[in-house]
Amino acid sequence: MPNFDFLTQPALPRPDVTADDAVAIAAERFGLQGRIIELGSNQDRNFRVDTGDARYVLKLANPVFSADELRAQNAALAALTGSGIRIPEVIATLDDQELVEVDVRGVTLLARVLRYLDGDPLTDVGRPTPEQLRTLGTLAGRVAAGLSALRHPGLDRSTQWDARIGGEVVDLLLEHVEQPAKRRVVRDATDAALGRLAPLRDRLRVQAVHGDVTDDNIVLGDGGPGVIDFGDVSDGWLVAELAATVTSALHHVPDEPLAVLDVIDAFHAEAPLDDSDLAALWPLVVLRGAVLVVSGEQQVALEADNIYAAENRAHEWVAFDVARRLDADEVETLIRARLAASTAAQQPAAPARPAIAPLVSLSTTAANLADLSVTSRELDAGAWLRPDAEDAILARICREHGHAITRFGEARLTRASTDRSLPSRTVALAVTLEAPTGVDVIAPFDGELSLSGGSWLLRGDGLELWLDGLTRPLTTATVRAGDTIGTAIRLTAQLSTLSGHRPPAFVTPTLPFSEWAAVSPDPSALFGIELTVEAPDPDASLARRDATFATVQEHYFAHPPLVERGWRHHLVDTRAQTYIDMVNNVTQIGHGHPRLVEAVRDQWARLNTNSRFHYDELSRFTERLAEIAPEGLDTVFLVNSGSEAVDLALRLAQIHTDRRTILAVTEAYHGWTMASDAVSSSLGDNPRALETRPDWVKLVAAPNSLRGIHTGPDAGPAYLADLDADLAALDAAGIEVAGYIAEPVFGNAGGLMLPDGYLAGVYERIRARGGVCIADEVQVGYGRLGHYFWGSEQQGVVPDVITIAKAMGNGQPLGAVITRREIAESFAAEGSFFSSAGGSPVSSVVGLTVLDVMRDEGLQQNAATVGDHLADRLRGLGERHPLVGAVHGMGLYLGMELVLDRETLAPATAEAAVVCERMLAEGCIVQPTGDYKNVLKIKPPLCITRESADRFVDALDLVLATL
Known part of the structure; x- marks a missing residue:
């Protein structure tokens, strides 16, 4: 019988074996009698046999697996004997065979018995400690090292867990993922991972691997940690062994994914990784997660009663989702940094980093620094979305002050993307000097200067400097601090503590900046001025708010982003991450509207006072309100809210x-x-x-x-x-x-x-x-x-x-009562009416401008067309997600009611809260309303585009699909 090839036989329902069958096989062929309990498995049948004196595992393999493949598993166990890892012992049959054929209702199955390895699976420990994560990595590394010399004909097999065919497995099984939103995400993440792996495939080392050293298969007991379930042993990529282990750890630490660096570090200590392994690791983690997702869905589709497979789906999705949301370049860089630090710690004391001298001879002041942050005045009116926004600011500074420099650690608004699904790379680890008249570039420390991938690299002791825009003859050189090494007009500089590996020039704010500062140090000394600027900490800002602002005044979200800019129907936090604003009916015409900004600025410059003074803006505004009011309502009161x-x-x-x-x-x-x-x-x-x-x-x-x-x-x-x-x-x-x-x-x-x-x-x-x-x-x-x-x-x-109110002021405190003259005049019975700021010149100008913009930009019509499209798409979600009980509303005032049961209408209050929190990670802001807080209120600025509405629904589709 040939070895198994998953791509030709992807459907593997477990063999039909009952507990009674297992009792008979254990007794008749192995001489074991006792209590039988079935254990979980995706494709085989496993039973624990408790004889009272000892416990064993009776394993009945899926009939598609050959005897050679099962013997290879036993050979792997033998190869690890004496490795310091607890592993199951192979128990022979009554006639001294490791493997025996049994007949179960006319089907021939291969059976074997292993001694049960006592201990608690790492899966059950909850959030693992760093020591437990290192144990996970150490065991995986020792298994990989112990199997490196194993050769066996049964290893030449193709299972769905072989990372080398991961893309084909996803292609084959993706149809089993029922929800289109999940399918789309799995497809996109898989394609991205395969793209990164393509140039590395031929360089990755192949050896015998366990294939599943995961939290499920590591047990913690009195005799130390042990490894079980060698059913996936085959030839495969060495680094894929680690990828499987890392993936299994991710669902335990979804809010602190860098904790898996402990796993990687510990593995590397036992089975050292090479350069290609490090480049391939995170794409393989994403691919492993994708294979887990599609395989779990397929197995449940094959066997609805496979509780083991069904229960695993939730944490398998979490692991995949965490992995695909992290930027692969960033994770690779931080992995390299951790391993380099561990290696350095084991070496004799390394020489101190060189002192850094100036890179250029320029007199730089604060006036030379470019502000590209979220709060930069030069990026108002949507200027941050222009492709030349950074160039324009640098050019302005150069005209006025001779040269310009960008800042380090700054979350640049110019790097933000709208309608995003993943975090944007906005935080600058490289800085740029713009000097239109040219500048000499000076070596800041001793080192070797060479061209590397189109950039110049100056290698010093424990510190490297990457330079773009340096003009010099194309030769390598040994340089001394203070030597002129070339000239530049636009020079980008980035320091690195990693040998030969350039960190990303921009990173997402997903991971702590302290991690990046250790990898790509502050370059301020190169330019003789403090360049570091970090975005405020949202949690610290929230603590300040709660210290003096009455906490009964609610805020959205448990850990809200610190929002400091809005543009049209987008909000932007201080980390330069954008969010589609789906709740702000206060901001009728959109955030930061230039026409409104200009009108208010002009009016403030002229006059703002109370409405007992006489000025024309008030009457112009009240006339407009009376014109648009229903017939017969002709008199206006102006207030603030x-x-x-x-x-x-x-x-x-x-x-x-x-x-x-x-x-x-x-x-x-x-x-x-x-x-x-x-x-x-x-x-x-x-x-x-x-x-x-x-x-x-x-x-x-x-x-x-x-x-x-x-x-x-x-x-x-x-x-x-x-x-x-x-x-x-x-x-x-x-x-x-x-x-x-x-x-x-x-x-x-x-x-x-x-x-x-x-x-x-x-x-x-x-x-x-x-x-x-x-x-x-x-x-x-x-x-x-x-x-x-x-x-x-x-x-x-x-x-x-x-x-x-609300809409009429676009965020400015402005409200009105419109009524008939006789009703208004009734108020005279209680004296006069007065509101200091109600109807002030600025408020009146705001109200007029909002109406003008609504008319000139066709915003009511946009509310109809985009709103109808949005409502149709939201109703479409109800066809796929039972949680959607109803879609209410019209135009751009919509609500999606979430229910636990469409018959009883039991409100899905907790689920609505979770949906809103998860939508924040998707770059969308939505909040619950209603007596039961189970209705998602959907009331964005009227300028929202169809594209952003679609992005919102796509995000909601995914969140509901994974809830």
Whole structure:
């Protein structure tokens, strides 16, 4: 029988062997009797036999495996005898055979027995200690070293775990990954890994390898650590042995992936890695993770009852996901640095690093330093997205000050990418000097200067200097500190402590900067000025915030990024990582709009005062608001916020009617002032809301067509009937209604649309009793619905009072109440109304400019077209993900309701929180809302593009697929 070839026979269901079969085989062929327990396996059948005196493992191999392959496994065990590793002992049959054929219901299987290795699998230890990680690496290294001389005909086999065919395995099994989002990520990561491996394949060493020295197969016991399960022994790449081990460790330390450097370091001490191994290691880790993912899905598809395979899928995905998110160049560099440090520690004391002299003879001051950070004024108005942004800033500094230098450790905004799925390389480890008139370049220390890969490399004792842009004759040379080694106009310099390996010039902020500073030291001494600048620590900044800012004022996320810039529908943190802003209905026309910036700057320069002064901007703004208001609403109050607007609207209703009672719907949020909070009953914002309403507020059932008393699109009449009963009870009690307030679309519930005809019926009933109808449009109005400017338009009604804020100021404190003249004039009964900043010149200019931009850039139409596309794609997610219970809303006010069960609608509150946290890692900001905090509120700036909307949905698809 030939040895196994996975590519010709990829489907390997386990042989049909029961516990009773195992009892008979153990007794009849091996003389073992005792309690039988089946152990997990992907493709074979393994049973533990406990005789009372000892324990054994009966292994029945899949019939596709040859006798030679199983004998090779026993040969591997023999090769490791005396290696200091606990390994299973081979137990012979009653007739002294290591391997025996058995018949199980007409199928011939090969059986053998090993002594059970006592101990707890490393899988069960939770988060491993550094010592345990080193144990993992040491065992893998010793196994690799012990098998290096093994030769056996059974090793010439092709299993799915052979990294040499990893790409073909993924090709073959990828279809078993059901979720398209996961398939896409596995495909992309595999292709990237194979691309990096392609030039290395022929240089990687081949030998006998265990193939699976992983946390599952290492046991910790009184006799020391041991290795089990030699079922994957074959010829393979030496470094792939380590890749398998590292991959198994990653799911234990997903938040601290560099912990696996302990594994690598310990392996290298036992089985030294060469240059090609180091270049191939991380691509092989990614490839191993991809193979684990597709293999696990295939095995579950073959055997739905394979609990072992099913339970492994979660941590296999975590390992793959962690590996593919790390930049391979960065990890390779840090691996080399760790191994170099370990080697140096074992050597006699190395000579001290050379002192660094200046690289150029220039008088440099702070004026020569280029600010390319997230807060740079020169990168406003989206200038950071221009390909020549850095060149433009350097050229400006050179014109004014002669030469320019970039900074070290700076997270450059100019290197940020939008709509990203992985972190951007933004942190500079190299610095650039721009000197248009040219400058002599001087050797900063003694060394050998040579050309390496297009760059000049100066090798000193324990320190190297990489130079780009150096002009000199193409010769190598031994140079002394102070020698002129060439000239330059644009010179890029990077120091390195790694021999012959240049660190990346830019790195992601994923890994600690302290790690990079040790590999690529501060080059300030080369230029005679402090060049180092690090981004602020978000956690330290959060601690400062909590020290003086009342913590009941919430912040998004457990560990929020420190956001210091916005542009259009993107936010940027201080590490120059961008995020698609999917929650900011405050920022209607987008972040940092140049037109708004200019208008505000100009107005501030001229005048900003309170609205009791007379200036034209106020009347221009109120005229515009009256023009866009529904017919009949012609008078405007200007305030500072939505809460104030709602508060004022309630007072107007009470004053105008000379009554106190306000009807409000449950589940709503209207603001934080005394009055607006009084009509807010959202349990998500206040768990005691229903029991703490004042007596002048009467709550009526929210017409929630998904979760309410009555459900479905035709629930309007039933809710109106309930309202009739509520009103009749008030009439009977002699209580007269001053007004009714509700959002025309339930924003707090994530954009839930009201049943058709509901609001018209309510308004008719309220007005029949002399009450005032208030539409809270703070969240849902002002063009956000796309197909309607006002939310009340969608319901076919005209309110008596509209409250607005948020969108109208694009982040500037600005709110308004729009009503009829007679209602407004009623306020005179309680004196005059005044808001110091409401309607100030700057606020008025902001409001006018927002309306102008919305008109000129077609943002309401964009809300309709992009919003419809986004809603369609979100509904498509519901076809693949059972967690998606419903998609609410219209235009760019949408909500995705997450439920544990579509029948019971049990809210998926915890899952929604996890989704939002994971979306942050995907470069998207989204947050939960609703009474159960289970609705993802999706309300981005109206300028969002279709491309960014698609990126958001793709990210959400992946997060839901891996939840």
